[in-house]
Amino acid sequence: MSEQRYVGAQSICFAEDIYVLGRAAVVGKKEGNGPLRSFFDEIDETDLFGGENWNDAESRMMQKAASIAIRKAGFTPKQIRMLFAGDLLGQLLASSFGAGEMPIPFLGVYGACSTMGESLLLASMAVGGGFADCAEAVTSSHFASAEKEFRFPLGYGNQRPLAATWTVTGSGALVVGDKTALERSMAQTEGSEKVDADARKNGVEVVISGGTIGRVTDYGVKDKANMGACMAPAAAAVVEAHLRDFHRTPEDYDKIITGDLGKVGAEIFADILGQKGYQVNAVQEDCGLLIYDNELQDTHSGGSGCGCSAVTLAGYLLDKLYEGEWQRILFVPTGALLSPVSANEGSTIPGIAHAVVLERKKGGR
Secondary structure: OOOOOEEOOOEEEEEEEEEEEEEEEEEEHHHHOOOOHHHOOEEEOOOOOOOOOHHHHHHHHHHHHHHHHHHHOOOOHHHOOEEEEEOOOHHHHHHHHHHOOOOOOEEEOOEOEOHHHHHHHHHHHHHHOOOOOEEEEEEEEOHHHHHHHHOOOHHHOOOOOOOOOEEOOEEEEEEEEOHHHHHHHHHHOOOOOHHHHHHHHOOEEEEEEEEEOOOOEOOOOOOOOOHHHHHHHHHHHHHHHHHHHHOOOHHHOOEEEEOOOHHHHHHHHHHHHHHOOOOOOOOEEEHHHHOOOHHHHOOOOOEEOHHHHHHHHHHHHHHHHHHOOOOEEEEEOEEEOOOOOOOOOOOOOOEEEOEEEEEEEEOOO
Protein backbone atom coordinates (compact mmCIF):
# COMPACT_ATOMS: atom_id res chain seq x y z
CA MET A 1 0.00 0.00 0.00
CA SER A 2 1.56 3.25 -1.14
CA GLU A 3 -0.22 5.50 1.32
CA GLN A 4 -1.55 4.80 4.80
CA ARG A 5 -5.35 4.91 4.84
CA TYR A 6 -6.05 4.05 8.45
CA VAL A 7 -5.96 6.58 11.27
CA GLY A 8 -5.60 5.85 14.97
CA ALA A 9 -7.39 2.86 16.42
CA GLN A 10 -10.71 2.83 14.53
CA SER A 11 -10.68 5.37 11.71
CA ILE A 12 -10.01 5.52 7.98
CA CYS A 13 -9.20 8.28 5.51
CA PHE A 14 -9.11 8.32 1.73
CA ALA A 15 -6.06 9.16 -0.36
CA GLU A 16 -8.37 10.74 -2.94
CA ASP A 17 -11.75 12.36 -2.38
CA ILE A 18 -14.84 10.18 -2.72
CA TYR A 19 -17.53 12.29 -4.43
CA VAL A 20 -21.27 12.21 -3.86
CA LEU A 21 -22.57 11.90 -7.43
CA GLY A 22 -26.28 11.32 -6.90
CA ARG A 23 -28.75 11.09 -4.05
CA ALA A 24 -32.41 10.43 -3.38
CA ALA A 25 -34.85 10.37 -0.47
CA VAL A 26 -38.22 8.62 -0.84
CA VAL A 27 -40.66 8.68 2.09
CA GLY A 28 -44.18 7.93 3.23
CA LYS A 29 -47.09 10.16 4.17
CA LYS A 30 -46.17 10.93 7.80
CA GLU A 31 -42.62 11.92 6.85
CA GLY A 32 -43.96 13.99 3.98
CA ASN A 33 -46.11 15.93 6.44
CA GLY A 34 -43.07 16.75 8.58
CA PRO A 35 -40.70 19.74 8.56
CA LEU A 36 -38.34 18.23 5.93
CA ARG A 37 -41.04 17.77 3.27
CA SER A 38 -39.34 20.03 0.70
CA PHE A 39 -36.10 18.01 0.85
CA PHE A 40 -37.59 14.70 -0.31
CA ASP A 41 -37.65 13.48 -3.92
CA GLU A 42 -40.86 11.49 -3.66
CA ILE A 43 -43.66 11.19 -1.09
CA ASP A 44 -46.15 8.31 -1.26
CA GLU A 45 -49.44 9.22 0.39
CA THR A 46 -50.47 5.55 0.63
CA ASP A 47 -47.24 4.20 2.17
CA LEU A 48 -47.58 1.24 -0.23
CA PHE A 49 -45.43 2.54 -3.13
CA GLY A 50 -47.45 0.39 -5.50
CA GLY A 51 -46.85 -2.77 -3.47
CA GLU A 52 -49.29 -5.45 -2.34
CA ASN A 53 -48.18 -5.67 1.31
CA TRP A 54 -45.86 -3.85 3.71
CA ASN A 55 -42.74 -5.89 2.88
CA ASP A 56 -43.35 -5.44 -0.82
CA ALA A 57 -43.90 -1.73 -0.21
CA GLU A 58 -40.49 -1.38 1.43
CA SER A 59 -38.76 -3.23 -1.41
CA ARG A 60 -40.38 -0.95 -3.98
CA MET A 61 -39.52 2.13 -1.93
CA MET A 62 -35.87 1.06 -1.74
CA GLN A 63 -35.79 0.43 -5.46
CA LYS A 64 -37.30 3.85 -6.18
CA ALA A 65 -34.67 5.62 -4.08
CA ALA A 66 -31.81 3.64 -5.65
CA SER A 67 -33.10 4.33 -9.17
CA ILE A 68 -33.63 8.07 -8.61
CA ALA A 69 -30.12 8.49 -7.16
CA ILE A 70 -28.60 6.66 -10.14
CA ARG A 71 -30.55 8.82 -12.58
CA LYS A 72 -29.52 12.02 -10.79
CA ALA A 73 -25.89 10.89 -11.04
CA GLY A 74 -26.35 10.66 -14.81
CA PHE A 75 -25.79 6.90 -14.86
CA THR A 76 -27.72 3.76 -15.72
CA PRO A 77 -27.97 0.86 -13.24
CA LYS A 78 -25.50 -1.21 -15.27
CA GLN A 79 -22.86 1.49 -14.73
CA ILE A 80 -22.98 1.05 -10.94
CA ARG A 81 -20.26 -1.39 -9.93
CA MET A 82 -21.63 -2.42 -6.54
CA LEU A 83 -24.79 -1.90 -4.49
CA PHE A 84 -24.48 -1.93 -0.68
CA ALA A 85 -27.92 -2.07 0.92
CA GLY A 86 -29.64 -3.06 4.14
CA ASP A 87 -32.84 -2.78 6.15
CA LEU A 88 -34.41 -4.02 9.39
CA LEU A 89 -36.25 -7.08 8.14
CA GLY A 90 -35.12 -10.67 8.61
CA GLN A 91 -32.64 -11.80 5.94
CA LEU A 92 -32.67 -8.23 4.54
CA LEU A 93 -35.88 -8.97 2.66
CA ALA A 94 -36.56 -5.41 1.51
CA SER A 95 -33.06 -4.90 0.12
CA SER A 96 -32.77 -8.36 -1.40
CA PHE A 97 -36.07 -8.21 -3.23
CA GLY A 98 -35.45 -4.61 -4.29
CA ALA A 99 -31.96 -5.37 -5.56
CA GLY A 100 -33.30 -8.42 -7.38
CA GLU A 101 -35.01 -6.09 -9.84
CA MET A 102 -31.80 -4.18 -10.58
CA PRO A 103 -28.81 -5.35 -12.70
CA ILE A 104 -26.21 -4.39 -10.07
CA PRO A 105 -23.90 -6.68 -8.06
CA PHE A 106 -25.40 -6.68 -4.55
CA LEU A 107 -23.80 -6.81 -1.11
CA GLY A 108 -26.31 -6.91 1.75
CA VAL A 109 -25.27 -5.28 5.02
CA TYR A 110 -26.87 -5.11 8.45
CA GLY A 111 -26.17 -2.59 11.18
CA ALA A 112 -29.74 -2.02 12.34
CA CYS A 113 -30.47 1.72 12.16
CA SER A 114 -26.76 2.47 11.65
CA THR A 115 -26.88 0.74 8.26
CA MET A 116 -26.65 3.95 6.20
CA GLY A 117 -23.32 4.73 7.82
CA GLU A 118 -22.06 1.19 7.32
CA SER A 119 -23.17 0.95 3.69
CA LEU A 120 -21.81 4.42 2.88
CA LEU A 121 -18.42 3.63 4.40
CA LEU A 122 -18.24 0.31 2.55
CA ALA A 123 -19.21 1.89 -0.78
CA SER A 124 -16.61 4.62 -0.24
CA MET A 125 -13.96 2.06 0.71
CA ALA A 126 -14.70 0.06 -2.44
CA VAL A 127 -14.17 3.21 -4.53
CA GLY A 128 -11.18 4.42 -2.52
CA GLY A 129 -9.55 1.01 -2.73
CA GLY A 130 -9.85 0.93 -6.51
CA PHE A 131 -12.39 -1.90 -6.60
CA ALA A 132 -15.09 0.30 -8.16
CA ASP A 133 -15.23 3.64 -9.92
CA CYS A 134 -18.73 4.19 -8.54
CA ALA A 135 -20.90 2.38 -6.02
CA GLU A 136 -24.24 2.96 -4.33
CA ALA A 137 -25.36 2.86 -0.70
CA VAL A 138 -29.07 2.55 0.01
CA THR A 139 -31.00 1.89 3.22
CA SER A 140 -34.69 1.62 4.05
CA SER A 141 -37.22 1.08 6.81
CA HIS A 142 -41.01 1.00 6.90
CA PHE A 143 -43.12 1.69 9.97
CA ALA A 144 -45.59 -1.10 9.26
CA SER A 145 -43.07 -3.81 8.33
CA ALA A 146 -40.81 -3.03 11.31
CA GLU A 147 -43.64 -2.81 13.86
CA LYS A 148 -45.05 -6.22 13.00
CA GLU A 149 -41.58 -7.79 13.13
CA PHE A 150 -40.11 -6.19 16.25
CA ARG A 151 -43.08 -5.06 18.35
CA PHE A 152 -46.78 -5.77 17.83
CA PRO A 153 -49.15 -6.17 14.87
CA LEU A 154 -50.62 -2.78 13.94
CA GLY A 155 -54.13 -3.97 14.63
CA TYR A 156 -53.24 -4.71 18.26
CA GLY A 157 -53.29 -0.98 19.05
CA ASN A 158 -50.86 -1.14 21.96
CA GLN A 159 -49.99 1.99 23.92
CA ARG A 160 -46.55 3.45 23.23
CA PRO A 161 -44.37 4.64 26.14
CA LEU A 162 -43.01 8.19 25.98
CA ALA A 163 -39.43 6.96 25.42
CA ALA A 164 -40.51 5.13 22.24
CA THR A 165 -39.54 6.37 18.79
CA TRP A 166 -41.50 6.12 15.54
CA THR A 167 -40.01 3.99 12.75
CA VAL A 168 -39.57 6.15 9.67
CA THR A 169 -41.08 4.99 6.39
CA GLY A 170 -38.32 6.03 4.03
CA SER A 171 -35.39 5.03 1.89
CA GLY A 172 -32.26 7.07 1.22
CA ALA A 173 -29.66 6.38 -1.46
CA LEU A 174 -26.27 7.87 -2.38
CA VAL A 175 -24.13 7.14 -5.42
CA VAL A 176 -20.44 7.76 -4.71
CA GLY A 177 -17.50 7.70 -7.08
CA ASP A 178 -13.92 8.65 -7.86
CA LYS A 179 -12.73 11.59 -9.95
CA THR A 180 -13.17 9.71 -13.23
CA ALA A 181 -16.75 8.88 -12.33
CA LEU A 182 -17.29 12.51 -11.30
CA GLU A 183 -16.19 13.72 -14.72
CA ARG A 184 -18.58 11.29 -16.41
CA SER A 185 -21.36 12.35 -14.10
CA MET A 186 -20.75 16.04 -14.78
CA ALA A 187 -20.88 15.44 -18.53
CA GLN A 188 -24.20 13.64 -18.25
CA THR A 189 -26.10 15.75 -15.71
CA GLU A 190 -26.49 19.14 -17.37
CA GLY A 191 -29.68 20.63 -16.00
CA SER A 192 -29.93 17.96 -13.31
CA GLU A 193 -32.22 18.09 -10.31
CA LYS A 194 -32.32 20.09 -7.09
CA VAL A 195 -29.61 22.23 -5.56
CA ASP A 196 -26.74 19.99 -6.73
CA ALA A 197 -26.89 21.32 -10.29
CA ASP A 198 -26.34 24.99 -9.44
CA ALA A 199 -23.68 24.15 -6.88
CA ARG A 200 -21.78 21.96 -9.32
CA LYS A 201 -21.82 24.68 -11.97
CA ASN A 202 -19.94 26.80 -9.44
CA GLY A 203 -17.38 24.06 -8.83
CA VAL A 204 -18.87 22.83 -5.54
CA GLU A 205 -18.77 19.14 -4.63
CA VAL A 206 -19.58 17.19 -1.50
CA VAL A 207 -16.99 14.56 -0.66
CA ILE A 208 -16.57 11.78 1.85
CA SER A 209 -13.11 12.26 3.31
CA GLY A 210 -13.03 9.62 6.03
CA GLY A 211 -14.83 8.02 8.91
CA THR A 212 -14.70 5.91 12.03
CA ILE A 213 -15.96 2.34 12.34
CA GLY A 214 -17.85 1.76 15.55
CA ARG A 215 -17.59 -1.00 18.11
CA VAL A 216 -20.49 -2.92 19.59
CA THR A 217 -21.32 -1.23 22.91
CA ASP A 218 -23.54 -2.79 25.58
CA TYR A 219 -24.60 -0.87 28.69
CA GLY A 220 -27.06 -3.58 29.72
CA VAL A 221 -30.25 -1.84 28.56
CA LYS A 222 -33.10 -4.30 27.94
CA ASP A 223 -36.03 -1.99 27.13
CA LYS A 224 -36.85 -2.40 23.42
CA ALA A 225 -39.24 0.54 23.69
CA ASN A 226 -36.31 2.85 24.53
CA MET A 227 -33.99 2.59 21.53
CA GLY A 228 -32.33 5.91 22.33
CA ALA A 229 -30.93 4.60 25.61
CA CYS A 230 -29.66 1.46 23.85
CA MET A 231 -27.84 3.36 21.11
CA ALA A 232 -26.56 6.53 22.80
CA PRO A 233 -23.50 4.89 24.43
CA ALA A 234 -22.37 3.50 21.06
CA ALA A 235 -22.80 6.91 19.42
CA ALA A 236 -20.80 8.60 22.15
CA ALA A 237 -18.08 5.95 21.94
CA VAL A 238 -17.60 6.28 18.17
CA VAL A 239 -17.57 10.09 18.30
CA GLU A 240 -14.99 10.01 21.09
CA ALA A 241 -12.87 7.56 19.07
CA HIS A 242 -13.22 9.71 15.95
CA LEU A 243 -12.15 12.93 17.65
CA ARG A 244 -9.20 11.14 19.29
CA ASP A 245 -8.06 9.42 16.09
CA PHE A 246 -8.19 12.59 13.99
CA HIS A 247 -6.99 14.91 16.79
CA ARG A 248 -10.10 17.05 16.40
CA THR A 249 -12.63 18.73 18.66
CA PRO A 250 -16.41 19.08 18.26
CA GLU A 251 -15.79 22.65 17.09
CA ASP A 252 -14.04 21.30 13.98
CA TYR A 253 -17.51 20.36 12.69
CA ASP A 254 -20.41 22.59 11.80
CA LYS A 255 -22.68 19.79 12.95
CA ILE A 256 -22.35 16.38 14.61
CA ILE A 257 -25.54 14.62 13.58
CA THR A 258 -26.61 11.36 15.19
CA GLY A 259 -28.97 9.01 13.42
CA ASP A 260 -32.06 8.35 15.46
CA LEU A 261 -31.41 8.70 19.15
CA GLY A 262 -34.52 10.79 19.61
CA LYS A 263 -35.06 13.09 22.57
CA VAL A 264 -34.08 10.61 25.26
CA GLY A 265 -31.02 9.22 23.50
CA ALA A 266 -29.73 12.61 22.34
CA GLU A 267 -29.62 13.83 25.93
CA ILE A 268 -27.77 10.70 27.08
CA PHE A 269 -25.32 11.05 24.17
CA ALA A 270 -24.43 14.63 25.14
CA ASP A 271 -24.13 13.71 28.83
CA ILE A 272 -21.72 10.82 28.17
CA LEU A 273 -19.48 12.93 25.94
CA GLY A 274 -19.62 15.78 28.44
CA GLN A 275 -18.28 13.44 31.10
CA LYS A 276 -15.44 12.59 28.70
CA GLY A 277 -14.59 16.28 28.28
CA TYR A 278 -16.30 16.88 24.93
CA GLN A 279 -19.04 19.50 24.87
CA VAL A 280 -21.20 18.83 21.81
CA ASN A 281 -24.40 20.74 22.60
CA ALA A 282 -23.53 23.66 20.32
CA VAL A 283 -23.11 21.44 17.24
CA GLN A 284 -25.37 18.50 18.08
CA GLU A 285 -28.36 17.50 15.91
CA ASP A 286 -30.32 14.26 15.63
CA CYS A 287 -32.11 12.98 12.54
CA GLY A 288 -34.87 11.53 14.70
CA LEU A 289 -35.63 15.01 16.03
CA LEU A 290 -35.32 16.73 12.65
CA ILE A 291 -37.66 14.55 10.61
CA TYR A 292 -40.88 15.03 12.61
CA ASP A 293 -42.62 17.95 14.29
CA ASN A 294 -43.36 16.30 17.59
CA GLU A 295 -45.80 19.02 18.65
CA LEU A 296 -48.00 18.26 15.64
CA GLN A 297 -47.18 14.63 14.83
CA ASP A 298 -46.89 13.04 18.29
CA THR A 299 -44.00 10.66 17.74
CA HIS A 300 -43.06 10.74 21.43
CA SER A 301 -39.23 10.65 21.50
CA GLY A 302 -38.79 11.21 17.72
CA GLY A 303 -37.98 9.14 14.64
CA SER A 304 -35.96 5.94 14.22
CA GLY A 305 -35.39 3.14 11.72
CA CYS A 306 -32.82 2.61 8.96
CA GLY A 307 -34.59 5.13 6.79
CA CYS A 308 -34.51 7.93 9.36
CA SER A 309 -30.88 8.94 9.01
CA ALA A 310 -30.77 7.84 5.35
CA VAL A 311 -33.48 10.20 4.08
CA THR A 312 -32.35 13.05 6.33
CA LEU A 313 -28.82 12.74 4.93
CA ALA A 314 -29.86 12.34 1.29
CA GLY A 315 -32.22 15.30 1.53
CA TYR A 316 -31.71 17.90 4.23
CA LEU A 317 -28.08 17.40 5.31
CA LEU A 318 -26.62 17.32 1.81
CA ASP A 319 -28.65 20.37 0.82
CA LYS A 320 -27.04 22.32 3.65
CA LEU A 321 -23.58 21.30 2.44
CA TYR A 322 -24.25 22.15 -1.21
CA GLU A 323 -25.77 25.50 -0.24
CA GLY A 324 -22.69 26.38 1.81
CA GLU A 325 -24.45 26.74 5.16
CA TRP A 326 -22.16 23.99 6.47
CA GLN A 327 -18.63 23.11 5.39
CA ARG A 328 -18.01 19.87 7.29
CA ILE A 329 -20.32 17.54 9.19
CA LEU A 330 -19.93 14.28 11.10
CA PHE A 331 -22.80 11.93 10.26
CA VAL A 332 -23.29 9.30 12.99
CA PRO A 333 -26.19 6.88 12.34
CA THR A 334 -26.95 4.60 15.28
CA GLY A 335 -28.36 1.08 15.58
CA ALA A 336 -29.82 -1.19 18.26
CA LEU A 337 -28.69 -4.78 17.70
CA LEU A 338 -31.72 -6.81 18.71
CA SER A 339 -33.69 -9.52 16.97
CA PRO A 340 -37.42 -10.24 17.26
CA VAL A 341 -36.45 -13.03 19.66
CA SER A 342 -33.48 -11.77 21.69
CA ALA A 343 -35.20 -8.96 23.59
CA ASN A 344 -38.18 -11.18 24.47
CA GLU A 345 -35.76 -13.71 25.95
CA GLY A 346 -34.40 -11.05 28.28
CA SER A 347 -31.13 -10.37 26.45
CA THR A 348 -29.55 -6.96 26.60
CA ILE A 349 -29.70 -4.73 23.52
CA PRO A 350 -26.20 -3.74 22.34
CA GLY A 351 -25.72 -0.64 20.21
CA ILE A 352 -23.54 0.22 17.23
CA ALA A 353 -22.75 3.51 15.49
CA HIS A 354 -20.48 4.57 12.64
CA ALA A 355 -19.19 8.06 11.84
CA VAL A 356 -18.79 9.47 8.31
CA VAL A 357 -17.11 12.80 7.49
CA LEU A 358 -18.79 14.75 4.68
CA GLU A 359 -17.24 18.00 3.45
CA ARG A 360 -18.10 20.75 1.01
CA LYS A 361 -15.27 21.49 -1.41
CA LYS A 362 -15.02 24.19 -4.05
CA GLY A 363 -12.74 24.15 -7.08
CA GLY A 364 -11.36 20.71 -6.28
CA ARG A 365 -11.85 19.03 -9.64
